[in-house]
Ligand code: NAD
């Protein structure tokens with residue numbers, strides 16, 4: 001069991017990283033809920049795989065829990081599904097002392113967290129992330145949101161959970177494409193913060209791809225530590241936290257332009273990192289070996305590194321809607337050296353166009 005303390009101003013909490021055993025969860029749950037009334041939110045896949053374990057455990061320890069099941073997929077992160085969850089919360093008679101547990105990937109975590117942040121102006125919230133992406137990124141840091149048809153994550157809040165409980169065994173049932181998608185966010189941490197971790201990833205990626213438990217659990221621990229540290233410094237993204245969006249300006253645009261159906265979020269981020277690293281090269285911030293290094297590592301993870309058949313003008317239109325933008329300029333987080341990035345907002349549109357067509 002590994003434990004990380006996330007010392008945010010609004011609500012400090014622990015991340016627990018464990019394998020096999022669900023028992024510690026019940027012990028920690030008792031420490032962070034105000035009453036035994038809970039609503040578990042999960043999607044249909046996770047409901048089938050993990051809700052029976054959760055249900056048995058919560059029943060055994062006298063919790064009064066209900067479950068709300070939503071369809072899997074990005075479309076579920078909507079006001080329509082949020083509304084159905086408010087109804088589920090009312091039907092379950094949740095009150096201010098109740099807690100919502102997000103059991104699942106980033107979609108469920110973002111949606112259930114949004115409900116927890118807004119139902120009765122905020123009730124208890126716990127994350128049990130079951131995808132690699134959710135375990136190393138979305139469950140930590142309190143960004144909760146739903147999408148608007150025209151823009152992703154545009155309706156949301158910063159609302160920290162009171163615990164994040166990671167059981168890495170859940171990754172064994174994850175479809176391969178979802179697992180490799182999570183690896184893009186793992187590689188991101190090396191690029192934005194820690195050149196040594198990037199080197200470690202290059203040396204150990206085969207162990208991670210083979211689900212070697214020690215290697216995987218170290219990688220998850222390291223990623224959670226980096227993310228927590230950045231969130232602690234800048235919980236509501238007034239500055240440094242924006243670096244977590246490396247790969248996301250282009251990545252979100254690719255996801256939106258393809259209707260969230262072609263690429264997983266992680267695959268969008270992989271492509272986004274490649275094109276944003278190419279922009280950095282074009283600006284003279286890095287040499288081309290650093291672009292090659294990224295492409296090679298992503299390819300070893302079977303992640304996409306080249307765009308096909310998407311018009312660059314459509315991508316640029318989507319980028320204009322990005323939340324990070326200030327005024328009319330598109331904001332990019334770009335590599336400036338090994339394990340280092342910075343924010344740029346004055347990118348020449350002609351250069352951007354030609355990089356996206358490359
Ligand atoms: P997801 O939640 O859609 O899960 C991917 C798929 O895996 C789904 O079909 C789900 O049912 C299935 N699944 C989940 N756990 C499983 C398991 N253990 N075994 C088998 N199947 C399982 O996708 P995701 O990649 O976890 O999350 C993507 C979302 O996260 C996006 O909406 C993105 O915007 C958001 N996100 C948020 C943050 C944040 O800081 N809040 C950060 C990064 C991404």
Ligand code: GLY
Nearest residue numbers: 141143241244245
């Ligand atoms: N995933 C970006 C953030 O948490 O800030």
